Amino acid sequence: MRLTKSTDIALRMAMRLAVLDDTRHAPTTREVAEAIQVPYTHAAKVVSRLRHLGVVEARRGRGGGLSLTTAGRTGSLGHLVRQLEGVGDVVGCEDDPPCPLRAACRLRGALRVAQEAFFAALDPLSIGDLVETPTGPLLLSLTPRPES
Amino acid sequence: MRLTKSTDIALRMAMRLAVLDDTRHAPTTREVAEAIQVPYTHAAKVVSRLRHLGVVEARRGRGGGLSLTTAGRTGSLGHLVRQLEGVGDVVGCEDDPPCPLRAACRLRGALRVAQEAFFAALDPLSIGDLVETPTGPLLLSLTPRPES
Numbered sequence: 430m431r432l433t434k435s436t437d438i439a440l441r442m443a444m445r446l447a448v449l450d451d452t453r454h455a456p457t458t459r460e461v462a463e464a465i466q467v468p469y470t471h472a473a474k475v476v477s478r479l480r481h482l483g484v485v486e487a488r489r490g491r492g493g494g495l496s497l498t499t500a501g502r503t504g505s506l507g508h509l510v511r512q513l514e515g516v517g518d519v520v521g522c523e524d525d526p527p528c529p530l531r532a533a534c535r536l537r538g539a540l541r542v543a544q545e546a547f548f549a550a551l552d553p554l555s556i557g558d559l560v561e562t563p564t565g566p567l568l569l570s571l572t573p574r575p576e577s
Numbered sequence: 578m579r580l581t582k583s584t585d586i587a588l589r590m591a592m593r594l595a596v597l598d599d600t601r602h603a604p605t606t607r608e609v610a611e612a613i614q615v616p617y618t619h620a621a622k623v624v625s626r627l628r629h630l631g632v633v634e635a636r637r638g639r640g641g642g643l644s645l646t647t648a649g650r651t652g653s654l655g656h657l658v659r660q661l662e663g664v665g666d667v668v669g670c671e672d673d674p675p676c677p678l679r680a681a682c683r684l685r686g687a688l689r690v691a692q693e694a695f696f697a698a699l700d701p702l703s704i705g706d707l708v709e710t711p712t713g714p715l716l717l718s719l720t721p722r723p724e725s
Contacts, residue, residue, distance in 0.1 A: 430580050430662045430692060437668035440684055441676070466674050506687065514578045520585035526588070526614050529719055533711040536588055539654065543698035544578060550691035563681040571677055 436513040440556075441465045441541075443484060443509075446497040447560045448568045455494030464571040472515045482512055484556075497556065504557070507552035519544055586624045586663040588704075589613045591632060591657075594645040595708045596716045602722075603642030612719040630660055632704075645704065654707070655700030667692055 445461050450485035452542075461469065462472035476495065479485035517523075519540050522531045531537065559570060595610050604612075610620035624643065627679040632649035636642065665671075667688050670679040679685065708716060 430578070430667055431666050431696070432578050432688075434669070440668075441678065443625060444684065453629050464677075519578050520588075521582070528613075529614055530589065530592075530712060530715060533651075533715045535707045535709060535712045536592065536628055539699060539702055539707065540580075543695045546698040547578070547691045547695040550694040551687060554687055559683040559687065562676060564683045567678060567681045 430519075432510070432514060435475055435478070436510060437438050438465075438467050438471055439479055439484075439513050440510075440559075441467070442472060442475060443479065443497060443501060443556045444560050444564070445571070446485065446495055447502055447569055448557050448565050450497055450502070452569070453491070455488065455496050460573050461495065463573055464568075478513070482509070484509065500561055502557045505552050506554040506556065507548045507550070509556075510551055511548045512532070516544070578609055578667075580658070580662060582619070583612060583626070584658060585625055586613075586615050586619055587627055587632075587661050587708075588658075589615070590623060591627065591645060591704045592708050592712070593703050593716055593719070594633065594643055595650055598645055598650070600717070603636065603640070603644050608721050609643065611721055612716075626661070630657070650705045651703050653700050654702040654704065655696045655698070657704075658668050659696050659700055661713060664692070688713065 442465065444463050445464055449456055458473050458476050459469055462469045474486060476487070480487060480500070483498055484497055484504070485495055512517070515518075518537060519526075520537075520540070522528050522534070522537055536566075590609050590613065593612055594604070597604055603688050604626050607617055609624075610617045624633060626636070627649070628635060632652070633643055634646055653698070666685060668676075668685075670676050670682070670685055676682070690692055
């Protein structure tokens with residue numbers, strides 16, 4: 430059972446930005462990608478998606494860079510993961526070929542309920558919660574470190 | 578968010594066997610694979626796993642074939658999916674390269690709780706429940722049909 434690689438990267442990028450906001454350092458996409466050790470091209474696509482979702486904002490020019498929005502920091506983690514993952518089926522009901530049971534499948538219904546339980550378990554949390562100690566200090570220690 | 582293809586096939590094979598048991602027809606792996614439209618080679622591996630888990634039994638010779646065990650029919654669906662999926666991380670904490678946060682990650686803990694909520698939502702159900710109407714009759718109608 431796996432979330433998409435994009436969701437994984439998005440959550441970690443948001444967490445890195447959450448700790449950098451406290452230092453008033455707005456990093457570039459490349460700096461965040463290097464710190465959490467993910468490919469730049471993938472990180473750039475994820476930033477675009479996070480901006481579209483209102484989780485991240487980017488300011489151009491000197492002193493510019495990425496930062497987490499207030500909604501990004503305090504919003505429901507379950508809501509964010511639902512948006513990142515989508516609510517498609519967790520098995521290949523509509524793959525090619527589609528499953529012959531898809532029109533009347535109790536398994537499909539059961540898996541949808543289970544998927545919603547997964548998201549609901551994340552609802553009480555936020556990105557801000559995820560960077561409490563011990564995770565926040567560890568995130569802040571990753572290189573490249575913000576200039577002090 | 579996706580379960581593995583093997584879990585998907587395993588659950589659908591078990592469901593097909595559940596409805597065939599009522600007709601006293603013990604099909605071959607190939608017959609089940611064709612009915613639910615999955616590749617034979619993948620189905621054969623899944624049958625081996627389901628036998629190992631005590632969900633399916635295979636009898637050789639004339640009149641032989643696959644059937645669902647009582648435990649396979651009535652056991653907890655959540656327990657079965659846990660066994661099929663394993664309880665590894667839903668994101669790549671231990672991938673290559675491993676995530677630099679993995680030693681002290683609140684996200685990892687939150688995702689484990691969410692994963693357990695997913696499995697727990699399936700706990701009250703069984704393969705037998707999944708083949709109630711309307712799914713059972715649809716499963717039984719798939720070709721190849723059991724000999725009457």
